[in-house]
Amino acid sequence: MSESQTVMEKIYKKLDEITHQLNKENGQSFIENLGLAMEQMYTKNRELIEQATLQDRRKAFQFAYLSQLQKEEVQANHQITPDSIGLILGYLISQFESENQAFHIADLGGGSGHLSATIHEVMSDKTMMHHLVEVDPVLSRLSVHLANFLEIPFDVYPQDALMPLPFEEADVTIGDLPIGYYPVDERSHQMKLGFEEGHSYAHHLFIEQAITALKPSGYAFLVVPTQLFEDEKVKQLENFIATETEMQAFLNLPKNLFKNERAQKSLLILQKKEQGVTRPVEVLLANIPDLKQPQNFQNFLSELQNWMNQNHPKK
Known part of the structure; x- marks a missing residue:
């Protein structure tokens, strides 16, 4: 041992x-x-x-x-984001943010803080300030204890992540998005992705909030349902993404991480538009293989590297 x-x-x-x-x-x-x-x-x-x-x-x-x-x-929102998702996310952020040595990262619906902690571990060579926003008082307290226990800098905001945020725009936003309906219609009507009638989709509003919380040119890395773009109410979301962001990638997470097909999730990577700086890219669509298959995973990393070289060449 x-x-x-x-x-x-x-x-x-x-x-x-x-x-x-x-x-x-x-x-x-x-x-x-x-x-x-x-x-x-x-x-x-x-x-x-x-x-x-x-x-x-x-x-x-x-x-x-x-x-x-x-x-x-x-309850479902008390589950923690699996290790492998945090490791993959951390790796992807380090690729997109390779030029930046220090940045602010906001975790919307941060839960226990485990996802942020895993990303911090992967990117320990960078200086990161984490903002965690979590409405559940039990989880937000747990994330404070976890930050002390791990001795990493979390600022924890115990509030609804879809309400106006109390910190400056972040360089990166992350989130393992809650799926379902958001009950506060008054707030969703103030947002671009709120539905005119009935409750709006929480996961759509989280995508909007993740972009709102970013600096221009900043990146959002979001864990979303794999069927995100297959819903009949998706037009509004597609228009928002096309208007406000440059979509970078939609990567299906390894199937073995989820109980069944309906529970499967993917990573959506968006860059907030900035006049004259961001430009359209060829969206990377890929399946992330099981981490236990090193050869397949290596092939995925090579594909990602080629895509980065073509779409985000180093200055």
């Missing part, structure tokens, strides 16, 4: 143990207690924490979260 593995396992077991203990004492949900367990370890088990890499800590959190998830039924 490697040294790194033992540290990660020790941290995971300790988190799991403290979470259980707290659960018996206070009866709060496992998510709340996992946050408190991280805080306890961060303040009282410094020795173990300091032996661990960022990856050890993040993986220990992830295992603790998933292990608790099996013991307690949770």
Whole structure:
């Protein structure tokens, strides 16, 4: 057993143990207690924490979260974004942002903060300030605990991610978008992608908000339903994308990450238009192969590299 593995396992077991203990004492949900367990370890088990890499800590959190998830039924928005999606996203952001050494990244509907943490780990050579916007108070508190536990800079805003945002425009926006209807019609009517009648699609409004939150020429990397463009109400979205952005890529995530075909997701990459700077590109359409198939994955990376060289040549 490697040294790194033992540290990660020790941290995971300790988190799991403290979470259980707290659960018996206070009866709060496992998510709340996992946050408190991280805080306890961060303040009282410094020795173990300091032996661990960022990856050890993040993986220990992830295992603790998933292990608790099996013991307690949770709502869909309490699921965490799988590791591999964060790793792929981090890699793609590093390709598009290769010129920038420091940038602000906004995570809309940031949840537990696991997606932002994974991206931070992939891009540890960059200086990043993360803005996480999350309406669920339990998750937004958990992301604060996670940021302290991992010692990475998160600014967490506990608010509805579709309401006006309290920070300056970001260089990059990310989001694992919630699917379904958005209940606040008053707000959706103020937005370009709100429907005139009935509730609007939350995922459409999130795409609009992700572009609004960007600096001109900034990029949005969004996890969206694979059938995004197959809905009968898609015209409005297509017009918005064509008017406000230059679409870069639509990449289908590996099928084995999802329970069934209906649950499948893809990555939509958009660049916010800037007068005289952004230009149309040939949209990259591809399937991202399973990470466990190194040869196929290598082929995908070569295809991406060729596309980058043609459409975003280095200055």
